[in-house]
Amino acid sequence: MTYTRWTLRTEHTSYTVRLSPDGPSALDWSHRTHFITPADAAPAEYLPYGLRPFTGSELIAGDERGVWWEFDGAEHTEGTLRLAFTDGKTGLRTVLCYETVPGTDVILRWTEFTADGELRLERLDSAAVNIAVTGAARLTYLCGQWSQEFQLTHLDLERGTFAIGSLQGAPGHSYAPWLAVRGGDAAYGIALEWSGNWHITAEAEPGGAVRIRAGRVPHEGAVLLAAGETLATPRVACAFSADGLDGLSRVWHRYERRLTGDRLHRTRKVLYNSWEATGFDVDAAGQLELARTAADIGAELFVVDDGWFTGRADDTGGLGDWYPDPAAFPDGFDRFVADVRALGLDFGLWVEPEAVSPGSRLHAEHPEWVYRVEGRPSRLVRNQLLLDLGRADVQEFVLTTLDRLLGTYDIGYLKWDMNRPPTERGRPGAGPADLDAEHVAGYLRVLDHLRTAHPDVTVEGCAGGGGRIEHATIARTDVVWPSDNTAPIDRLRIQHGFLHAHAPHVMSSWVTDAPGILDPRPRSLAFRFVNALCGVLGIGADLRAWTPGQRAEAARWIACYKEVRDVVHLGEARLLGSPDDTSCGVQYDHGDRTVVAALSTGRLDGAPLLTGRPDRLRLRGLDPAARYRDTATGAEYGGAHLLHHGLPFAWSADHDADLVVLTRR
Template sequence: MTSPRRWTLRTENTGYTVRLSPDGPWAELDAWGPLGVEDGPSALDWSRRTHFITPADAAPAEYLPYGLRPFAGADLVASRPGEERGVWWDFEAVEEAAGSLRLAFADDVIGLRAVLCYSTVPGTDVILRWTELTCTGDRELRLERIDSAGVTVPVSGPARLTYLTGQWSQEFQHTQLDLPRGTFTMGSQQAVPGHAYAPWLAVQDGASEAAYGVALEWSGNWHMTAEAEPGGAVRVRAGRVPHEGAVFLAPGETLTTPRLACAFSPDGLDGLSRVWHRYERHLAGERLRRPRKVLYNSWEATGFDVDAAGQLELAKVAADIGAELFVVDDGWFPGRADDTGGLGDWYPDPAAFPQGFGRFVEEVRALGLDFGLWVEPEAVSPNSRLYAEHPEWVYRIDGRPARLVRNQLLLDLGRTDVQDFVIATLDRLLTEHAVSYLKWDMNRPPTERGRPGADHADHLDLDAQHVAGYLRVLDHLRAAHPHVTVEGCAGGGGRIEHATLARTDVVWPSDNTAPLDRLSIQYGFLHAHAPHVMSSWVTDAPGVFDPRPRSLAFRFVNAMCGVLGIGADLRAWTGEQRAEAARWIARYKDVRDVVHHADVRLLGTPADPTFGVQYDDPAAGRTVVAALSTGRLDGAPLVPGRPERLRLRGLDPRARYHDAESGSTYSGAHLLHYGLPFAWSADHDADLVVLTRQ
C-alpha cells in the first residue's frame, strides 16, 4: 500500500494497483501484472486530452455509473422511479486490511452508496472483485445495470479474446477473436450460464505472452462485454442480468453483486489455466483430499429401462473391472418409462425393485461399490403427484399457457417452500439409503418465468431468488451430508461456474461422450477449469460431430485426463475388453493424485495429429503424460517415417526422467527439445506415460 490515494494488492506472483483518479471522483487501474509492475509510469496513463468524450469515458475506470460515464459504457445504471437516470458520486472513504480493499463512493442526492470491494485469495494469483450498493435515501432506487466490476487491460495492438462457446453436446469449444476496435458481448438469459457461452474470458495483447482472465461467479443470467477503446485498452464489464430488466433497492437495503475473479499469468493461456486450476483447488478445500472414485453410470447401458436385476448385472461387471462407485441414473422412480412423466415424485419404483430399494442398495454395496443416484430436483412432470398437489410451484405467467420443454416444467426454486421440499426430498433419499453420490441434473430453462399470484408491486427478482435457492440447497447438502459426493450437471455443461464449483465435487461438462468430440470439449474445459472437477466417461457412443472411431485405449486415456467414469454397456464387452479396462483403471488409480493435484500443461490442440496433456508433481517427482493420436495414418507403416513427438514443458533440462513401462530414460533437455516419441498405428492411438525424476 503505497500512498493515501494509491493501493496495491499482492498475490503470490502478481500485483494489482488501484488509485483515485486525479480527474474525478472514481477509482482507476494503475497497474496489473507480475510483482513490482507498479514501480514505474502507469501503462494505462493517458494524455488527458478528450474530444467528444469525458475524462471518465477515457479513464481505465474500475467502476463507474451512468452519469459520470455517459458514453463509453457504464457499470451501474440507477435512478429513482420516475426520474432521470444517473449517479454523480463523490469519494467517501477507504478501508484496507491485509489482502483486502474497500473504496466507498456516495451520491447523497439520489441516495446511493457504492463500495468497490477487492480481496486476494491466499495461495493463488486470483483477486476477487464485487460491489455493494446501498440505498441511503428515503425512496427506493431502480437499478437497470448492476455489473460486478470493470477490468481494463492495456494492449499495443489488436486484443486477442479467448472464450468458450458451443451448444448442447458441443460445450466448451475453444474460440478466439481479434478485436482491434468495437464491442464483443456474450451471456445467457436461460437462468443458468448456458451451453452457448461460459462466463469466462481471457484477454491477451498480441505483442505479449501475458494473459489476463476473468470469470463470473453466478449461476443465473449473466453478461460479459469487452470493448476495445480508442486509447489502446480493452475494458471488460461483467455481471448478472435481472430477468425483470431492473432491480429495486428499498431504503436501507444493500445489494451485493456476484464476485468476479480476476487472474493474470505472464505465461499465456497455458499459465492462466494453471492459475484457474489452483483457485478451484482452493474452492474445494478439504474435500480435495478425498479421492474422486472411479464411477460406473448405467444411463448409456439401460436408459429408462431400470430394474434391479439388470442394474445388478452391470454392477457386478463394474466391480470386476475395478470401479469403486455405481450410479443409477434416470428411470429409478415411478412413471419414468420415458421422459414424459415421473419427475417430482422422488420415491424408488416398487415395480423396478420388487425386493425393496434398500435390499438393492445393500446388494450393490456388497460388491464393494459405493452407491449413487441421479436426481433432477428442479423439474416436475405435469402428470406427477407433486404437480397435482402444488401447481403453483412452477414458473408460469397468469393467464398464459405453460409451455413444456422436454415434457416438463420447472419448479420456482426462489420460493422458500419449494426449497424446503427439495431439501426434505434429498435428506430422505440420503438418510433412508446408503447413498454416497448424488448427480444433480437440470434439463430445461424457465420459459414463461413468472410467479402465479405474486404482487408485482413487490418488485420480484426471480433470477436472483432462484440462484439463492439453488445455493441454499447445495449449502445444506454440504453441511448435512458432508460424506456425499455431489456432481453438478445441467443437460451437460449448462451450469458450470465458481459458485457451483465451490459447492460440488465434480461437474459434467457435456452429455456428448464420443471420443474425439469429448477431446475437443475437454480441451476447452481445461483452459478454464481443473481436472479434479471434470467428470469424463468411457462409453460406446459414436461420434456426433467427429465420427472417426477410436480404440478403447483412446477412450480410457481421454477420460483419465479428469475424473474417470465408465458409461458403456459392460454386458456387451468381451472378456478381452473387460481385462483391458481393468488394466487402465488400475493405471488410473496409480496416477489420479497427480492428475487431480498437479500443474497441467496442454500440449498442442485436438486439431494436431498428436495431442497431449501433461501433469507435473515436482514434490513427488512424477510427470504423467496423456498422449492421443487424432490424425490420419494413411499408408503407415508402409511409408518410411519417424515417430510423432510431444514436446514437454516445465521440466528441469538437467534432470533425468525414467519411464518404467518402456524402460526408457530421457534427459529433461531431450524431452523439452525433441519430446516424447510415439509410434502410432491403427491399433495404437493413445498412451499414458509416467515419468519419474531420478
C-alpha cells in the same frame, strides 16, 4: 495533483488502484476528449452512468438512470480493499470490494449497494477491468451448444464491442462465463461466479486498451433495492499469467483447488453409470448385472441414473415424485442398494430436483410452484416444467426430499441434473421480484445444505451436460459434467477447452461406446480411456456387450488410473498441443512423477509425419538437467531432450493413445 493509491499483492503479481481526490477531472489523462467526457476516455475501474455516459458504465440506477458519486472512504488490509462512494440525490452508497486469494494469482472483485429509499438498479455489474494491449485485443472464449460445449475460440478485436452471456437462468451451453485477453506472452482472465443470467463485455477502446465488464443480468430488466437493504453482486475472479493461456489455465486450476478446500484430497472414485446401458429401463436385476460387471473391472462406484422413480417409464412423467418404483425394486430399494454395496461398490443416484412433470402428484398438489405467467400457456421443454426455486416452500420441499433419500438409503453420491431453462418466468401475485437471483440463492442454499447435512456425500453438478458450470457451483460440488457428448474426438475437443478454464479434479469424464456426433473418426478403447482419465474417470458403456478382451483391457486401464489419479488431480497440468494437431495431450506434474496422456488425432496409418518417424510431444516445465525414467519401458530421457526434442509416439491403427509415467531420477 495528488493521488491516493492502494496495492493488492497476489502470489506473483500486484494490482494497484488509484483515486484522485479532485474527482473525475483527474481522469482526463489525454486532454483530448472531443465529443466525450474525460471519464469516457479514461481506464476507469468502475463508474456510474452519470459520470460515464458514452463509452459504457457499470451502474445505471434511479428514475433518471444517472448516479453522480463522491468518494466516502476506504478500508484497506493486506489482502482486502473496500472503496465507498455515495450519491446524495439517490441516497445510494456503493462499495467496490477487492480480495486476494492466498497462494494464487487471483483477485476477487464485487460491488455492494445500499440505498436510503427504494431504488431501481437497471445495470449492476460486478467489476470492470482495463487491459493495455498493442494492436488488436486477442480474445479467447469458450462457446458451443448442447453436446458441443467448451469450444476454445479466438477473436482479434481491434475496435468495437464483443459480448457473451446467457438469459437461460443458468450459464448455458452457448458460452462459459469466462474470458481471456492476451497481450504479448501474458494472459489476463476473468470468470464470473454466478449460476443465473449473466454477461461479459469486451470493448476495444481508442488508445490501445480493452475494457472488460462482467455481471449478472436481472430477469425483469431491473432490480428494486429496498430502503436499507444491501445487495452484493456476484464475484468476478481476475487472474493473470506471464505464461500465456497455458499458464493462465494453471492459475485457474490452483484457484479451483482452493474452492474445493479439504475435499480436494478425497479419492475421486472410478464411477460406473448405467444410463447409456439401460436408459429408462431400470430394474433391480438388470442394474445388479451391470454392477457385478463394473465391480469385476475395478469400478468403485455404481450410479443409477434417470428412470429409478415412480412414473418414470420415459421422459414424460415422474419428475417431482421422488420415490423408488416398487415394481422396479420388488424387494425394496434399500435391499437393492445393499446388494450393490455387497459387491464392494459405493452407491449413487441421479436426481433433477428443480424439475416437475405435468402429470406428477407434486404438480397436481402444487401447480403454483412452477414458473408461470397468469393467463399464458406454459410451454414444456423436455416434457417438463421448472419449479420456482426462489420460493421458500419449494426450497423446503427440495431439502426435505433430498434429506429423505440420503437419510433413508445408503447413498454416497448424488448427481444433480437440470435439463430445461426457465420459460414463462413469473410468480403471479407476488409483485416485483428478483426471480433470477432468488432462484440462484435457492439453488446454492440447497447445495450448501447438502455440504453441511451430508458431508460424506459426493455431489456431481450437471445441467444437460455443461450448462451450469461456474465457480459458485464448483465451490459446492465435487465434480461437474462438461457435456452429454462422450464420443472420443468430440469429447477430446470439449475437454481441451474445459481444461483451459477448469481443473482436472472437477472434470467428470466417461468411457462409452458413443460414436462421433461431430467428428465420426473411430478411436480405440485405449483412446477413450486415456482421454477420460485426464479428469475423473467414469464408465458409461453397456458392459454386457463388451467382449472378455475388452473387459480385461478396461480393468488394466482402471488399475493404471488408480496409480496416477493423485498426480492428475493434485498436480500441475500443462496442455500439449491441441486437437487440431496430429498428436496432443496433457502433462501432469506432481512431486517426482510426470504423467503424460498422449492421443493421436491424425491418420492412423503409422506415419503421422514421415514414414517410419514417430510423432513427438514436447514436454514443458521439466528440469533440463534431470533424468526421467519411463516406469513401463525403463527408457530414460534427459530433461532437455524431453523439453526440446520431445517424447516419441509411433501411432498406428492399433495404437492411437498412450499413458506415459515418468519418474525423476
